[in-house]
Amino acid sequence: MNDSALHRSYQATPYPSRPVPLSHPDHLYVVGRLHGLTPTKPDAARVLVLELGCGAGGNLLPMAATLPAGRFTGVDLSERQIEGAETAARAGALDNVEFLAGDALALLKGQVGQSYDYIVLHGLYSWVPLDVQAALLPLCRRLLAPNGMVYISYNTYPGWHGRGLVRDLMQRAGANMAEPAARVLAARQALDNMIPALAQADDAYAKLLAEESLRVADLDDGFLLHDLLEAENHPLYVDEFLARAEGAGLQFLSEANVAASREENFSPAARRQLAAIDDAVPREQRIDFILNRSFRQTLLCPAGTTVQRRIEPDWLAGMHMASPLRPLGPDPNGAPGEAFFATPDGGRIGMTAPNAITALNHLALAWPDFMSFRDLSAMVGDGAMVAQLAIDLYPRNWLDLSPRRPPFTTTPGPRPKSTALARWQMRQGDRVTDQRHRSVTITDGFTRQLLPLLDGLTDRGMLMAAIAAFERGADTLVANDDSEATLDAALHQLAERCLLVQ
Numbered sequence: 001m002n003d004s005a006l007h008r009s010y011q012a013t014p015y016p017s018r019p020v021p022l023s024h025p026d027h028l029y030v031v032g033r034l035h036g037l038t039p040t041k042p043d044a045a046r047v048l049v050l051e052l053g054c055g056a057g058g059n060l061l062p063m064a065a066t067l068p069a070g071r072f073t074g075v076d077l078s079e080r081q082i083e084g085a086e087t088a089a090r091a092g093a094l095d096n097v098e099f100l101a102g103d104a105l106a107l108l109k110g111q112v113g114q115s116y117d118y119i120v121l122h123g124l125y126s127w128v129p130l131d132v133q134a135a136l137l138p139l140c141r142r143l144l145a146p147n148g149m150v151y152i153s154y155n156t157y158p159g160w161h162g163r164g165l166v167r168d169l170m171q172r173a174g175a176n177m178a179e180p181a182a183r184v185l186a187a188r189q190a191l192d193n194m195i196p197a198l199a200q201a202d203d204a205y206a207k208l209l210a211e212e213s214l215r216v217a218d219l220d221d222g223f224l225l226h227d228l229l230e231a232e233n234h235p236l237y238v239d240e241f242l243a244r245a246e247g248a249g250l251q252f253l254s255e256a257n258v259a260a261s262r263e264e265n266f267s268p269a270a271r272r273q274l275a276a277i278d279d280a281v282p283r284e285q286r287i288d289f290i291l292n293r294s295f296r297q298t299l300l301c302p303a304g305t306t307v308q309r310r311i312e313p314d315w316l317a318g319m320h321m322a323s324p325l326r327p328l329g330p331d332p333n334g335a336p337g338e339a340f341f342a343t344p345d346g347g348r349i350g351m352t353a354p355n356a357i358t359a360l361n362h363l364a365l366a367w368p369d370f371m372s373f374r375d376l377s378a379m380v381g382d383g384a385m386v387a388q389l390a391i392d393l394y395p396r397n398w399l400d401l402s403p404r405r406p407p408f409t410t411t412p413g414p415r416p417k418s419t420a421l422a423r424w425q426m427r428q429g430d431r432v433t434d435q436r437h438r439s440v441t442i443t444d445g446f447t448r449q450l451l452p453l454l455d456g457l458t459d460r461g462m463l464m465a466a467i468a469a470f471e472r473g474a475d476t477l478v479a480n481d482d483s484e485a486t487l488d489a490a491l492h493q494l495a496e497r498c499l500l501v502q
Contacts (some may be wrong), residue, residue: 017058036308053124057085092421160295417456
């Protein structure tokens, strides 16, 4: 497929545009700082962010909303997507973001003297023609600030060897169909029909198809069309990708999800193998073989930058912390003084250090809010223990770090407020972006009608009047006769989901 055909495809069926939490500058800053870099603080005046392949702005616009001092630029091949992004920017009252429609290589070719602190490429690198792909990393290096960082996602082998079989099956099923909807339907049916037709229902191939069938069933048609069915889809091994990065003057920093490469998250045998590999590139390639990884979200920085693999406690001094761990209390079978905490994946961990237990209890009480490292250290009376807790738990995704307190409130005020962007998003469908850059689905009819009214000007009395109108609608949205209690419960739920701001 050439650029023209690719352009027509994305014009006809836009790629769903949603936030990518691991690409937010707040997160990139944290990962860079924990590797010894000194990236630009995301809330600094005029921090510059560029997204290539920005779609309709579903990732870039919420960044601009949470970082009003920054300047954001989005580029996409599809004029239809850019028009949607500009509409959303106006609706969200965002004047710190601009969008450009066209070929990024051509649009940015003559840009001189402009460098970006953070560059994001999500869902682009593997899905463009090979000549465009070859030019992307050099372009990023040319536009990257000396202390800048690049986030880039791409499909990888060995995982894509198996996924490629499914792609081939589904592509061929709709190869002669011009209408995207017909191609998607034929592709889904081909995969569904193949599973009961297998000669051996319990071999490795059958298991692969069954797993991929579940994954495909969860994909929106737009994702399926562009992720699996486009002619342009070029996976590669991570060592090949990092060799290209090196050739472009960039180097591997980390996976955006730090837990993806930390030895403590692997089996004992895997840890022994990884500990024996000093070079980051073959180490990452070994990890991909261990995990059969099919997709990466990699962070790059300029070649020659000193990257440290050991987290130093001093780097945590300016951070804010939050933890989803929930206290379970002691266990009769546990060690003396041991307290247990539930992990987000349904497991549990035990702690025996009293100050660590105290720190986690404080974080649990504050959740979903963040506490500054300094405040938590003062409350516990042991900054070294708090630092070690962060060093141990952050790489397991059991503790969140941010360079600032995220701009949400956990306490609904007398004139509750959501962002203009979130209010507009709620009018378009059931997905909104919260203040931690996550996509939140709201299906409750009452809340969907309430959220667009939360402009910071409408007080609770006026909201109560609006609720009465909700109740008079054809669809009974409020089962509870106590409207004030219903309103209060909905507002607190929105606050817990990080959707209310000061």
